[in-house]
């Protein structure tokens with residue numbers, strides 16, 4: 265049975281947990297969040313992941329094609345003339361707020377809350393097409409093995425052995441290690457990792473993975489350039505970039521085909537041979553005080569409009585809601 269601290273969770277989270285898959289129910293969400301904090305050195309008043317980050321604001325403008333895929337009010341034609349306000353946060357993966365912006369095998373995060381009078385639409389993306397684990401139990405084990413020992417460092421041999429026994433958990437780091445360190449939060453693509461279902465006004469459903477494509481392209485640092493940078497440069501870089509104008513991303517739906525797995529976020533669909541549809545443009549316009557992003561979580565499970573649904577067969581999805589609520593309670597109490 266899943267064990268959670270009931271007072272920490274909103275009713276919606278509890279319902280989702282009850283609807284979750286067998287493996288989501290079997291795992292202890294509190295234990296996962298504890299392990300995530302432990303792996304980052306148990307820092308106080310920070311997120312269980314994405315502890316280091318920058319809060320920003322901007323707008324979302326839907327494309328002409330978006331209403332053909334989803335009836336979500338956020339994608340309505342009228343918003344093309346009057347873009348919707350957005351609060352967003354870029355971050356570094358993990359619960360250590362002192363992680364270096366130069367760290368390579370660490371995902372950068374892009375969380376966004378697009379506001380519409382009908383409610384919010386929240387997406388939480390990372391700078392890799394795959395997540396590190398396919399089940400909550402595997403995430404618990406993955407994080408546990410990374411807990412620092414008495415010397416303040418995790419046991420490299422244990423991590424290696426875990427990777428050998430769970431090869432799918434090594435795909436994300438391999439993908440990140442094969443690419444340069446992003447030079448900017450606005451110079452890298454981000455993926456939603458899970459398979460979403462988009463439903464149009466006629467009830468036609470399309471399974472898609474979502475992605476943001478940076479208008480600036482993939483801006484990478486060479487090893488020498490990275491060496492010359494301080495450990496924290498993303499916030500200043502973004503401030504300077506935004507002084508020149510908005511940083512834009514396309515929000516894109518990569519359409520699934522028969523056989524594309526919807527239950528395993530460690531598997532990337534073959535994007536180059538999949539049709540993709542632009543859903544709209546995200547424009548980041550200015551930095552926001554951290555407090556604007558810190559008072560609530562970007563809950564990618566609960567804050568979805570009709571017309572956009574997360575997967576019901578991916579055990580990693582539903583459990584995110586209670587996990588984020590536990591982290592919020594811990595960092596704000």
Ligand code: HEM
Pocket residue numbers: 296297300310311312313314317353354355372373374375388389390395400403455456457458529560561562580581583584587588589591592595
């Ligand atoms: C069982 C699966 C997962 C668990 C238990 C988990 C856990 C967490 C926790 C505890 C937080 C901190 C929330 C807060 O304090 O507001 C967080 C934040 C975050 N997670 Fe996850 N996560 C999971 C899956 C994922 C996946 C699949 C992605 C990638 C798409 C992801 C990307 C992020 C990002 C980018 C943040 C930072 C959010 C922000 O800026 O506020 N997580 N996660």
